[in-house]
Amino acid sequence: MSPKSRLSDHERALFARQMRLPGVGEAGQLRLRDAKVLILGAGGLGSPVGLYLAAAGISQLGIADPDKVEISNLHRQIIHGFDTLGMPKTVSAAEALGEINPGARIALHPEGFKPDNAAELISRYDLVVDCTDNFATRYLAADACVLGRRPLVHGSVLRQEGQVASFLPGCGCYRCVYPVMPDASSVPTCADAGVFGATCGVIGSWMAAEVIAVLLGQRTQSRMQVIDVEAGTSKVLRLSADPSCPLCAHAGSIRDLDAARYQASSCPAPSMSEYPLEITVEEACRLLTGVNPPILIDVREPDEHAVCRIAVARLIPMNTVPARLAEIPQNVPILVHCHHGGRSMKVTQFLRSKGFPQVANVKGGIEAWSVKIDPQVPRY
Numbered sequence: 307m308s309p310k311s312r313l314s315d316h317e318r319a320l321f322a323r324q325m326r327l328p329g330v331g332e333a334g335q336l337r338l339r340d341a342k343v344l345i346l347g348a349g350g351l352g353s354p355v356g357l358y359l360a361a362a363g364i365s366q367l368g369i370a371d372p373d374k375v376e377i378s379n380l381h382r383q384i385i386h387g388f389d390t391l392g393m394p395k396t397v398s399a400a401e402a403l404g405e406i407n408p409g410a411r412i413a414l415h416p417e418g419f420k421p422d423n424a425a426e427l428i429s430r431y432d433l434v435v436d437c438t439d440n441f442a443t444r445y446l447a448a449d450a451c452v453l454g455r456r457p458l459v460h461g462s463v464l465r466q467e468g469q470v471a472s473f474l475p476g477c478g479c480y481r482c483v484y485p486v487m488p489d490a491s492s493v494p495t496c497a498d499a500g501v502f503g504a505t506c507g508v509i510g511s512w513m514a515a516e517v518i519a520v521l522l523g524q525r526t527q528s529r530m531q532v533i534d535v536e537a538g539t540s541k542v543l544r545l546s547a548d549p550s551c552p553l554c555a556h557a558g559s560i561r562d563l564d565a566a567r568y569q570a571s572s573c574p575a576p577s578m579s580e581y582p583l584e585i586t587v588e589e590a591c592r593l594l595t596g597v598n599p600p601i602l603i604d605v606r607e608p609d610e611h612a613v614c615r616i617a618v619a620r621l622i623p624m625n626t627v628p629a630r631l632a633e634i635p636q637n638v639p640i641l642v643h644c645h646h647g648g649r650s651m652k653v654t655q656f657l658r659s660k661g662f663p664q665v666a667n668v669k670g671g672i673e674a675w676s677v678k679i680d681p682q683v684p685r686y
C-alpha cells in the first residue's frame with residue numbers, strides 16, 4: 307500500500323469521529339479524501355456545502371461562481387464576511403475552505419459554469435453539487451451531468467422550504483422530474499421572496515450529507531427530499547428514470563449543451579407564482595365549497611380509493627397521470643391529493659412542468675382531511 311493510499315496520523319486524528327460511523331472507516335475516509343467535487347455557486351447553499359465538504363476531508367474541491375461578495379449576501383452566505391466584500395466569491399470561499407482544511411486543493415472557476423465550458427469542467431470532477439439559484443444553470447448542470455455521466459446533487463430553497471436531490475447516472479435525472487425549464491419570472495427567487503440564512507443552512511447541510519453518502523457508495527438510486535423547515539417535515543421521493551424523459555431516455559432529444567436552450571424565455575409567464583405549490587386542507591375545503599371550485603384529483607391507487615374518498619375527487623392514480631393528461635383541463639385551478647401528500651406533490655410538480663400553471667398539492671392528503679375537515683372519512 308503506497309503512503310498516498312493511506313491516511314496520515316494527522317488525518318486519522320482529524321477525522322476520527324466520522325470514521326467511526328458505519329460505512330466510513332479508513333476506506334471511506336480515503337474515498338472522501340480522493341474525490342473531486344465541483345461546487346456550482348458559492349452562495350447561500352454553496353456556503354454550508356463547501357464548509358462541510360472541506361471539513362469532512364474532501365480535499366479536491368472546485369468552486370464555480372462569477373459573482374462578487376455583496377453586503378446583501380452576508381446574512382445567509384456564511385462562507386464570506388465583511389472582510390471579503392467586493393472580492394470574487396471564488397476567492398473569498400477558497401480562503402474560508404483553506405482555513406478549515408489546509409491540505410485541500412481548491413480550484414477556482416470565476417468564469418462560472420456556462421454552456422461553453424460545462425462539459426469540459428465536469429469531466430475533471432467525480433461529482434457535481436448544484437448550489438445555484440437560477441434555472442438556466444440548474445438545467446445546464448442537470449444536462450451536463452447526464453451527458454457526462456456524473457452524479458449530481460441538487461438543492462434549492464424558497465422561503466422556508468427546500469429540496470435536496472441526488473441523481474445517479476442511469477437512475478433518473480432532474481428532467482425526469484422537471485422536463486422543461488420554466489420561465490425565470492414564473493417562480494420567485496430568494497431576491498424577491500426572501501429567505502432566512504438558517505434555512506439555507508439546513509438545506510445546504512443536507513446537500514453536503516447527500517454528497518458524502520453518494521461518494522461513500524451509500525446511494526443505489528436517485529432520490530429527492532422535500533423539506534419544510536417551518537413545519538419541521540420532510541418527505542423522501544424515490545426516483546426512477548422516466549422513459550419519456552427528454553434528456554436521459556434512450557430516445558431523448560437533448561444530446562448537447564446548446565447555449566440557446568439555457569436562455570431565459572422572454573415570454574410572459576403564466577400565473578404560477580400566484581398559485582401556491584401546496585395548500586392546507588382548510589384552504590382546500592374553502593376553495594372546494596366556494597364559487598368556481600377547483601378540480602380535485604385523487605392520485606392514490608384504486609384499493610386506497612375503495613377504503614375512503616373525498617366525494618368530489620376524481621381518481622387518476624399517479625402512474626396513470628402521464629397517459630391521461632388529455633383528461634385534465636389545462637387552464638383551470640386543480641388540487642391534487644393522495645394519502646399523506648408525498649405522491650400528490652410529485653404529480654403537482656409533474657403537471658406544472660407539463661404546462662398546468664394552476665396546480666397545488668393538498669398538504670397532508672386525505673389523512674389530514676379526515677383529521678381536520680371530515681372525521682366521517684375513514685383513516686387507514
Ligand SMILES: [Zn+2]
Pocket residue numbers: 478479480481482483547548551552553554555
Ligand atoms: Zn431523465
